[in-house]
Every structure is written in structure tokens, then in C-alpha cells.
Amino acid sequence: MIDACLIETDAYDRDARAKALTGPAVETLCEKGARVTPHFRALLEDLFAICFKLRVRVREGGPRSAALNRRILSAVLQADGIDELRASSALDPVRAASGAMGIARAALQELKKGEALTDEELLDQAALAHAEGKLGELDELARSLPDEPGADSMRRRIERERERQQEQVDDLASRVDRAMEDLPFLERRVTQATARAADALEEEEEAARAFTEKMGVSSSGSAAERLELAEKLRGNDKLRKLANLAGAFRRDALAARKKRVRRASSEVHKVGRGAELSRLLPAELSAFVDPRRKLDFLRRMAERDLAEYELVGADRGGRGPMVICVDASGSMNGPRELWAKAVSLALLEVARRQNRCVEAIVFAGREARLERFSLLDGKKNRGGRRVPQLPSLLDFATCFPGGGTDFEKPISAAVEVLESAKMKGGDIVFVTDGEAPIREGFAEDIKWLQKKHDFTIYGVLIDDPSVAAKRPAPGAVRPEIERAARELRKITDRITTVHRLTSGAVKDLFERI
Known part of the structure; x- marks a missing residue:
């Protein structure tokens, strides 16, 4: 295989490059680039080396099909902003990868x-890259032949084929060299991208920091994860809006739950029958010390x-998994x-503060496939709490x-998911704005499983905000929402209908779950 990289690197550089230049965003860019120029990945790796290394040396030689890469790298190294870019990205694999991708994207x-x-x-x-590859294969085949008289015939055949292939390489290389003589538009675009790269790095890093803070996840992931986040945030207003909204909702959810700190998690509801000693009525306890009534x-x-107090409360105390649909x-x-x-x-x-697993x-x-995301799994931080997984959060978002x-x-x-968990007391939160039928047999099976595994299903129905804003009667709902609620009542323990898209609309859910 042809080594088309033109910047000298050592083992440390290559290790940092391998860890940073990976992930869907990098692969997508390389696939697009490979359709246009044969050595696009090598170009990206060389740009990474320029941004990452303290001292850059361009190696002599290299494949003739890498002439375009050499011109682009030369334009980058002569750009006005290259010193500022290298000063801000040297020995930082994430910044180096982000800067390299920005320049490579502009060139493409x-x-x-x-x-x-x-x-x-x-x-x-x-065609030149392909011909050079064939030439390399012939050289490798010639070297692998045994040093015996019987191999002389094969060696001569390989030499004749090599001469023919070399003529093709020379012809293609001369045409490529002529095409490389004047590239003002490309060099200007690459120079501009290099000049903007340093400022872009600061903006992307600040955006990533704000995103992780508002989403409640750690910003100290691997180089590949941080690069993937920066690439997904690039020009993605939807993710930025979601981060702002999620940050506000997280604060409201935690504030709603604080009110339970200074009150009991349950209260006396009525008198029932049972055998819980801590809740027996005084009249029943007196029978225990009376010799005449003790046997009874x-x-x-x-x-x-026995007559005992039955308790009811908002806090179910369960710590089983939470599944959000x-x-x-x-x-x-x-x-x-x-x-x-x-x-x-x-x-x-x-759920993270309750140390529970969460799957979305x-x-x-x-006909659509269910998309499942493990947002909180078994991974924990030093404090023993589960850690949200940034890649899963991004995929979910x-x-x-x-x-x-x-x-x-x-x-x-x-x-x-709840059946496969070892702990009971899980929760399912079902958020929808539509309607769909639920068969009676299906509903009966779900209710039986609820009793068996002790989990609760919360339904959240989103009414159309535009219709809700014009609705004259407060609290009135559309017929579609009524039909959806009628179906969901077959399986849910509680339904919340939302007319305004605010965190207060589900305050009761935040308190109960």
C-alpha cells in the first residue's frame, strides 16, 4: 500500500493521531474526500501533524499522485494564520484534529x-494512484521470488510488465504535474481556512463546554468523543437549543424534588388489614400483652x-431502571x-442522583425500527454515581x-428492559403527541407484568401548542388527545396532558418519579 503522507511523524504523533482521527464524523469526511481525490485521508493526517507537532518537517519524495496534497500543505504552511493555529493546537490532539478537519473540509x-x-x-x-499501486505490487512480487534458476522466466515477465506500467505512470504523472502548475482558487481558499482556524477552535471549544455543562455530562471524554461532539455542534442549532432547554429543565426538576426533603415520604391513608407490627393500631397491640387474647x-x-394503618406517599422508594419512551x-x-x-x-x-440505570x-x-440508547448504564464515577454516556446522549438527541x-x-x-433488571420498582415514562390503538389482550398482559415486577407507567400527552393557545375553554382538549388518553389509560398509572411546552407542565412527574 502506498504511503502518501508527506509530513514526518514519530510513534507518539501516530498514536495521538489514531486516537483523535476516528469516529463517524472523520469517516464521513474521508469517504466524501476519497470520491474526489485518492489520498484525502493522507492529507487529513498530514494536516493533523502540522497542527499537532512542535516541529514540522516535510519529507522528500513520496508518490507522484500526492502532488495535490503537497500543494495544499505548502499553502497551509505559508498561510498568515498558521503560527497562531499551531500555537493553539500543538500537542492537543482534539484541537489539532478539529483544525485539520476544518482545513480539509474547505479544500474539499x-x-x-x-x-x-x-x-x-x-x-x-x-488513475495515477492506481498505476503506482500496481507498480508497487510488481516490485513486491519480484522481491518475493526465490533466488533460483527456475524463477528467472517469471522475473523477466515481471520486469517487462513493470516497464510497461512505469511508462503509464510517467505519462499520467506529467499530466497531473501540468494540472498542478496553477491553482490560485484552491490555495486562496486553503489560506483563508487556515487563518480562520484558530478562532474557530476557540468558538468550538466554548460551545462544547457549554453543551456538556447544560446536558449534565463530563467534558473530559476521549479525544475522539470530544472531536465528535465538536463536529456535531458545528452549525447545529437544534443541539444548541436542546442543551439550553435541557439545562433549564434539569434545574426545575431538581428544585421540584427538594420539597420532599423536610416531609415524610408517606402518610396515613386509611385503616386496613395486615401484619406489619410498626403500623398496628394500639387496640391490636394491647391484645398481645393480654393473656386471654394473645393466642387470638x-x-x-x-x-x-390485624387492623393496621395503610400509608400512601408520592415517593415510591423504588430504584429500579427508568425507561423513557x-x-x-x-x-x-x-x-x-x-x-x-x-x-x-x-x-x-x-435518575442519576437516584443511582438508577436509564434507557431511552x-x-x-x-414499521419503523426502535432506536434504543443506554443513557445511564453500569459505569460509575469515583463517588459511586452512574455517569451519563456522551456518545449515547448525542445519538439520542x-x-x-x-x-x-x-x-x-x-x-x-x-x-x-424492566424484566431483565434484577431490581423491582422501575418506571416507564411514555411521551407522545399522537394516538394509536392498544389491544385489550395486550393491556391485560402489561397489567399482569406490572404486578409481577412492581413498576409504574407514566403517560405524557402533548397537546398541539398552537391549538392550545387558541382554545377558549381552559383545560379543554382536542378529540385526538382524548382518544389517545383513552388508549393509554389501559396501561398507564397516571397521565399528564401538556398544553404548554414548559418544565412546569410536568412538575408533578418530576416530584413523583
Whole structure:
């Protein structure tokens, strides 16, 4: 394989490069670049080396098909802003990778315009790279032949083929060299991208810091994770809006739960029958010390037929997993999707403080695949609390399949999560703005599983904010919402209908869960 890298690197540089230049964003950019020029990944790696290394040395030689890379690297090294860029990114793999991707992206955009090089000239580059690869294979084959008289015939055949291949390489290389003689548009674009790169690094780093802080996750991830975050935030207003909304909702959720600190988690509700000694009525306790009634007391205790206080409270005390099902059908697009995901992230912070696992399920129609994200798994920090996973959070935040609405499939998947958990007392939060039928047999199965595994299902129905704003009767709901609520009541323990997309609309949910 041809080594098209033109910047000298050592083992430390290559290790940092391998850790930073990975992930979906890098692979996507390299795939796009490979369709235009044959050595685009090598160009990206060289740009990383320029940004990362304290001392840059361009190696002599290299494949002739890398002539375009050499011109781009030369323009970068002569750009006015290169010293500032290198000063801010040296020995920082994330900054170096981000700066390299910015310059490589600008070069690729200019090449795609067709003004710097024509399609025919770009094809000549690809053909030259292929021919050089064939030449290398022939050299490797010649070296592998045994030093025996019987191999002389094969060696001569290889030499003849090599001469023919070398002529093709020379012809293509001369055409490529002529195309490289004058590239003013490309060099100007690369120079401008280099000059802007240092300021862009500061802006991206500040945006990433604000995002992780508002989302409640650590900013000290791997180099690849931090680079992926910077790339996803680049020009993505949706993620920035979600981060702002989630930060506010997290504060409101935690404030709503603070009111439970100074009161008991349960209170006397009524008198019932049982055998819990701490809740027995005084009249029953007196029977235990009366010799004439003691035997009857013990019999009724064995039968759990003693009069006792029954307690009820908002805090169920369960610490089983939390599964959040978010509707991503077409009607949820826009403010409702952002609100639903902001509520989900606020619940994630509540669950983190309760040290519970959290899984999010994004659903749409019956034919659409369920998208599942483990937001809080078994990984814990030094304090023993579970740590939100940034890659999963980003995937969850950007996932929106669209389509119709189906209730049964996501509910079944959520129940499977709770069934597989070792702890009881889990919660399912089901957020939707649509309607879908729930079969009676399915509802009966879910209710039976609820009793068996002791979990609660909370439904959150989002009414259309635009319709709600014009509705004359306070508290009135649309017929579609009424039908959806009627279906969800078959399986849920509590339903909250939301008419205003604020955190206060689900304050009761934040308190109870």
C-alpha cells in the first residue's frame, strides 16, 4: 500500500493521531474526500501533524499522485494564520484534529466546485494512484521470488510488465504535474481556512463546554468523543437549543424534588388489614400483652388479619431502571421533539442522583425500527454515581426517524428492559403527541407484568401548542388527545396532558418519579 503522507511523524504523533482521527464524523469526511481525490485521508493526517507537532518537517519524495496534497500543505504552511493555529493546537490532539478537519473540509469544498481542477484532471490523479499501486505490487512480487534458476522466466515477465506500467505512470504523472502548475482558487481558499482556524477552535471549544455543562455530562471524554461532539455542534442549532432547554429543565426538576426533603415520604391513608407490627393500631397491640387474647392475636397475625394503618406517599422508594419512551413521529418535529427530549434529559439527572440505570427508546410507526440508547448504564464515577454516556446522549438527541405512531412496540420493549433488571420498582415514562390503538389482550398482559415486577407507567400527552393557545375553554382538549388518553389509560398509572411546552407542565412527574 502506498504511503502518501508527506509530513514526518514519530510513534507518539501516530498514536495521538489514531486516537483523535476516528469516529463517524472523520469517516464521513474521508469517504466524501476519497470520491474526489485518492489520498484525502493522507492529507487529513498530514494536516493533523502540522497542527499537532512542535516541529514540522516535510519529507522528500513520496508518490507522484500526492502532488495535490503537497500543494495544499505548502499553502497551509505559508498561510498568515498558521503560527497562531499551531500555537493553539500543538500537542492537543482534539484541537489539532478539529483544525485539520476544518482545513480539509474547505479544500474539499473548493475541489468540488470544479474551478481548481476539472473532472478529467481529478480522474488522472485517481488513475495515477492506481498505476503506482500496481507498480508497487510488481516490485513486491519480484522481491518475493526465490533466488533460483527456475524463477528467472517469471522475473523477466515481471520486469517487462513493470516497464510497461512505469511508462503509464510517467505519462499520467506529467499530466497531473501540468494540472498542478496553477491553482490560485484552491490555495486562496486553503489560506483563508487556515487563518480562520484558530478562532474557530476557540468558538468550538466554548460551545462544547457549554453543551456538556447544560446536558449534565463530563467534558473530559476521549479525544475522539470530544472531536465528535465538536463536529456535531458545528452549525447545529437544534443541539444548541436542546442543551439550553435541557439545562433549564434539569434545574426545575431538581428544585421540584427538594420539597420532599423536610416531609415524610408517606402518610396515613386509611385503616386496613395486615401484619406489619410498626403500623398496628394500639387496640391490636394491647391484645398481645393480654393473656386471654394473645393466642387470638397470634392467629390473626399469621393470617395477616390485624387492623393496621395503610400509608400512601408520592415517593415510591423504588430504584429500579427508568425507561423513557419518546415519540419521534412526523407530528413531533420541531418544538415538541425538543421539549420531549429536554424532559427526558431532566429525568436522566433525577435518575442519576437516584443511582438508577436509564434507557431511552425513540419510536415512530409500526414499521419503523426502535432506536434504543443506554443513557445511564453500569459505569460509575469515583463517588459511586452512574455517569451519563456522551456518545449515547448525542445519538439520542439527534435521532428522529419520523413516520407514524405505534404504542405497543415501544411499551413491549420498555417492559423487557424492566424484566431483565434484577431490581423491582422501575418506571416507564411514555411521551407522545399522537394516538394509536392498544389491544385489550395486550393491556391485560402489561397489567399482569406490572404486578409481577412492581413498576409504574407514566403517560405524557402533548397537546398541539398552537391549538392550545387558541382554545377558549381552559383545560379543554382536542378529540385526538382524548382518544389517545383513552388508549393509554389501559396501561398507564397516571397521565399528564401538556398544553404548554414548559418544565412546569410536568412538575408533578418530576416530584413523583
